[in-house]
Amino acid sequence: MSTLIRTRVTIVGAGPAGLILSHLLAEEGIESVVIDQRSRAEIESTIRAGILEQCTVELLTRIDVNTRVHTVGQRHDGIELRFEGEGHRIDFQKLVGRSVWLYPQHEVLKDLLALRMDAGQDLRFGITAHRVEDADSLTPRVIATGADGHEVVIVSDFVVGADGSRSIIRPAVSGSAQSGYFRAYPFAWFGVLCDAPPSSDELIYSNSASGFALISQRSPEVQRMYFQCDPEIDAHSLSDEDIWATLQARVPGTTLKEGKIFQRDVLRFRSFVATELRRGRLALVGDAAHTVPPTGAKGMNLAVADVRLLSRALTALLLRDDDALIDSYAERALQRIWKAQHFSWWMTSMLHTGADADGFDRRRQLGELRSVVESEAGRAYLSEAYTGWPIED
Ligand code: PHB
Numbered sequence: 001m002s003t004l005i006r007t008r009v010t011i012v013g014a015g016p017a018g019l020i021l022s023h024l025l026a027e028e029g030i031e032s033v034v035i036d037q038r039s040r041a042e043i044e045s046t047i048r049a050g051i052l053e054q055c056t057v058e059l060l061t062r063i064d065v066n067t068r069v070h071t072v073g074q075r076h077d078g079i080e081l082r083f084e085g086e087g088h089r090i091d092f093q094k095l096v097g098r099s100v101w102l103y104p105q106h107e108v109l110k111d112l113l114a115l116r117m118d119a120g121q122d123l124r125f126g127i128t129a130h131r132v133e134d135a136d137s138l139t140p141r142v143i144a145t146g147a148d149g150h151e152v153v154i155v156s157d158f159v160v161g162a163d164g165s166r167s168i169i170r171p172a173v174s175g176s177a178q179s180g181y182f183r184a185y186p187f188a189w190f191g192v193l194c195d196a197p198p199s200s201d202e203l204i205y206s207n208s209a210s211g212f213a214l215i216s217q218r219s220p221e222v223q224r225m226y227f228q229c230d231p232e233i234d235a236h237s238l239s240d241e242d243i244w245a246t247l248q249a250r251v252p253g254t255t256l257k258e259g260k261i262f263q264r265d266v267l268r269f270r271s272f273v274a275t276e277l278r279r280g281r282l283a284l285v286g287d288a289a290h291t292v293p294p295t296g297a298k299g300m301n302l303a304v305a306d307v308r309l310l311s312r313a314l315t316a317l318l319l320r321d322d323d324a325l326i327d328s329y330a331e332r333a334l335q336r337i338w339k340a341q342h343f344s345w346w347m348t349s350m351l352h353t354g355a356d357a358d359g360f361d362r363r364r365q366l367g368e369l370r371s372v373v374e375s376e377a378g379r380a381y382l383s384e385a386y387t388g389w390p391i392e393d
Contacts, residue, residue: 002151007033007122008318010142010156012129012169014043016105017286017303018162019112022121023063024311030318033154034116035127035144036163043109043125047193047263050104050218051076051203051297053388056304057101060108064115073103074217079386081351081373082206083366085252088373089202095380098387102203102217105300127152132159132172136280140172157318159282160310162303165272167288174276174284183271185293185348186355188231189214191267192243196223196259199251205295205351206251207369209362212352213250214295223259226267226294228352235264269293269348271341277330285310290337295351296344301388306333308391336389343385 009025011018014036022032036043052060052069060067077093092098116123126147133141140159144152161169171177197220204215211228218224227246238246240261248256272291277284286303309332313325350368354361372378 002153003146005033005152005154007031007154007156008158009033009314010035010140010154010159012036012142012159012161012167013163013286013288014038014113014123014125015162015164015286015303016108016112016300017307018160019109019116020059020063020304021160021162021285021307021311022116022123023112023119024307025314026119026121027063028311028315028319030315031122033122033124033156035124035129035142035152035154037126037128039125040113044106044113046106046109047191047265048105049294049297049299050102050107050216050224051301052101052103052108053301054098054100055388055391056301057103059304059308060111064111066115067111068107069101069103069111072107072219073101075099075101076202079203079205080200081369082204082251082253083208083369087204087253090373090379090382090386092383092387095376095383096387098383100297100387104218108300129163129168132169132282135172135282138281140281142169157281158314161282161284161288162286162307163288165287165291167284169282170274170284170288173279173282174274179276180272180274183345185269185271185352186231187211187228187352188233188269189226189267189294190229190233190235190238190243190246191224191226191265192261193218193263194223194225194259194261195221196257197221198223199254199256204251204254205347207351207353207365208250208252209353210246210249212295213247215247215251215254215256223257225256229266231266231268233266235266238264267294271345273334273337273341277333278326283310283326283329285333289333290341292340292344293348294344295347296340297386298340298344302337302340305336305391309333332392339385339389
């Protein structure tokens with residue numbers, strides 16, 4: 001038994017990219033079906049990072065009157081870079097007149113799922129996509145399995161892979177799942193969520209001789225912190241005391257407010273950009289197209305920037321039969337993607353300590369940090385990239 005669905009755009013993946021795209025298309029009167037293999041509860045509880053660029057917040061505010069980004073989220077007008085025990089504030093407002101918002105991805109997803117469901121979006125959970133057939137035709141088909149085990153076939157005028165770093169749409173676009181530019185890093189982040197008051201009003205990105213740490217927040221009662229660790233570490237091999245001792249040692253100059261650690265995870269990171277972002281009537285957005293290390297806080301923002309470009313391109317293609325924008329989608333998206341790749345790589349390499357770093361590397365790194373914080377141009381460059389480059393709309 002097989003269910004056949006016909007729509008204009010098939011969106012595989014109900015993450016921020018897929019849901020926002022479905023909204024932007026609906027604004028233009030273009031019907032779409034969004035599928036995801038996860039349940040709604042799973043999507044809403046996936047722990048991810050949470051820095052939103054100003055442009056991302058402006059878009060969320062425009063499309064969703066009920067967004068909680070301004071109530072549950074917090075505006076941050078700067079960050080602190082810390083090294084050699086000294087903090088250096090990067091004042092985004094003063095340097096570039098922009099801000100970022102700390103609003104975790106699962107909260108964004110709760111808002112977006114409610115928004116799309118209230119609008120009557122055809123949104124189906126528990127549907128696992130397997131492959132694309134007729135990829136080079138004007139009506140590619142996504143072959144999937146429904147929650148009940150039966151086959152689901154979706155035929156549409158365009159297929160968008162918004163299905164994350166293990167995208168099943170990517171092979172059909174890019175040749176193979178691996179086809180792309182890749183960089184591995186010799187370390188990971190050990191992340192914790194704890195019940196404690198904030199130790200700082202703003203994020204602290206701290207470089208220390210024993211490694212990097214990031215002090216972030218979630219709410220007045222819950223904090224998020226990370227420290228650089230070996231990617232092979234078992235998240236349960238450390239006691240709470242070990243974790244606090246490591247964090248405290250990596251943020252010299254601040255006494256962290258400790259509390260019960262109720263969630264711990266190890267985030268391995270890598271940089272990846274798929275070779276192709278579009279082929280015929282298929283395109284990739286978000287993590288399906290690229291992955292960045294979390295140090296630059298770019299992940300969700302890049303996904304949103306992709307769908308802004310793609311929604312305009314699909315509108316021109318599907319409503320006016322104009323393929324100029326879709327033909328240039330990959331090239332235009334890649335310009336921002338590679339800037340963000342560079343920024344994320346730069347922040348990562350400037351702030352982390354390599355396992356084989358010698359005296360030269362250490363001193364060179366401190367020289368680099370100093371040359372950024374002591375120069376207005378350096379601080380402005382960091383602020384511009386962190387708060388997000390303007391979106392070409
Ligand atoms: C987070 O709060 O989870 C977070 C913030 C900034 C980053 C990465 C993660 O660069």
